[in-house]
Amino acid sequence: MTVTDHTTLAERVIAADSRHVAHNYSPLPVVAAAAEGAWITDVDGRRYLDCLAAYSAVNFGHRHPRIIAAAHAQLEAVTLVSRAFHSDRLAPFCQALAELCGKDMVLPMNTGAEAVESGIKVARKWGTDIKGVPAGAGNIVVAHNNFHGRTTTIISFSDDDTARRGFGPYTPGFRAVPFGDVDALAAAVDDHTVAVLLEPIQGEAGIIVPPDDYLPRVRRICTERGVLLIADEIQSGLARTGRTFACDHWGVVPDVYLLGKALGGGVVPVSAVVADRDVLGVLHPGEHGSTFGGNPLAAAVGITVIDLLRTGDFQSRAAELGSHLHMRLQGLRGRGVHAVRGKGLWAGVDVDPALGTGKQISAALAERGVLVKDTHGSTLRFAPPLVISVDEIDWAMERFVEVLVISTS
Incomplete structure (x- = not known):
């Protein structure tokens, strides 16, 4: 009798990490294998829009x-x-x-x-x-x-x-x-x-x-x-x-x-x-x-x-695209979002604690292909690479709306 292993490659990698990697982080269940621009691809071939940019270490995009x-x-x-x-x-x-x-x-x-x-x-x-x-x-x-x-x-x-x-x-x-x-x-x-x-x-x-x-x-x-x-x-x-x-x-x-x-x-x-x-x-x-x-x-x-x-091009992109990001986020106030702060392509978003912790909201976004990270309770950080486009920001915001709607239902 043959026993079939139904676990994904990502799940097997995460299990190995839990055995051999010191537990000084609590990462989301995403296993990156490749990346380019504002996108990360995991070991199972699924793509994610990176809205964290390694805490601003990847300002110029992955593999510029x-x-x-x-x-x-x-x-x-x-x-x-x-x-x-x-x-x-x-x-x-x-x-x-x-x-x-x-x-x-x-x-x-x-x-x-x-x-x-x-x-x-x-x-x-x-x-x-x-x-x-x-x-x-x-x-x-x-x-x-x-x-x-x-x-x-x-x-x-x-x-x-x-x-x-x-x-x-x-x-x-x-x-x-x-x-x-x-x-x-x-x-x-x-x-x-x-x-x-x-x-x-x-x-x-x-x-x-x-x-x-x-x-x-x-x-x-x-x-x-x-x-x-x-x-x-x-x-x-x-x-x-x-x-x-x-x-x-x-x-x-x-x-x-x-x-x-x-x-x-x-x-x-x-x-x-x-x-x-x-x-x-x-x-x-x-x-x-x-x-x-x-x-x-x-x-x-x-x-x-x-x-x-x-050249100043990246500064200009961050200012212009940041205005769009903040406009979209501000539009969610009263719809599960309590407050939005930041400048440029850097935003702190306070989500209604009744909808879940920041970690839970981040996990729900990851399931929909958007990577962000929580900090201090129900606060999310959005800091995408500066090469992100308006369309990609809008796509991420649509996924965020989906998470907020599901959380309130």
Whole structure:
């Protein structure tokens, strides 16, 4: 007697993952096998419209031809020499990125969390060497509900109990104040404050956009008090919100940019700390490093990403298509949607909790071929690749309406 296995290939892969992959994520039951543009194909041949873009790491679409070509060309030359030697790609990458940011210098790293950790180290060193804060006494002001990563130092100033619980002892030196509250921030700054570290738009918190006067006033406080303003643009930067940087919406230039995700073009992890020489110049050989940071492959990809941004086309697409996305989402308010926030092709959508959790709504959308991700209860994040079309946005919204209708019936 023959026993037939009726499980799909995706189900078998997921079962294998549950046995061998550490359970630090709770992914949707989708197993990607191929992708192009705004679409992902699973191991069983089913296609999904990607409305998450790997948390903004795939801003330019899956396998953008220019980025892939640059990576292939570099693979044929040299991929890694470490910073023990120079490479012919590093200086051009750092120069191009510095010019994009209007700064002098770049500290190349790999992941977003590494960029944040590096920015914290630089701010503390700057505080000691330049501002004259006693060694070990510097503090950094941050915002409640922030998300800057999950390393030990970063979770020390996180409000996320899931990220914190059980991982102490925690790193001191941080003061958290409500996001958007300028008066609370000003009160937290003292003579030993070396930096204010903020997401211009909070991502993991649900795409929280601050009041229009917030960042300009924070900028003035930092300037007047001799404090570095560090903008974590790892998710919000590189055209996601319709501008090169989210800070641009308010005409604010931070002292330090923290960049990542889309800087690697969806191909390799690339991150960076970008600032002027009077800030990054505090680092000397041996004080900070990374074997893979600024490697030739990453630099070649990064150069291509910066070239794509120089034209302004992706910024314009994000602004124009973002207006359409937000218009469609706002039209669902009162029909299962409580609130919509965001800028450009980045939206946080609060769904009526009575209809289900964010995870349940995300799963229902995945069943209909649309990939989004939940955060904080019943909030969904929409952040499609910037190559998405109006028709594809409309198709995704039609699927969203189907889920809302079914949930209310």
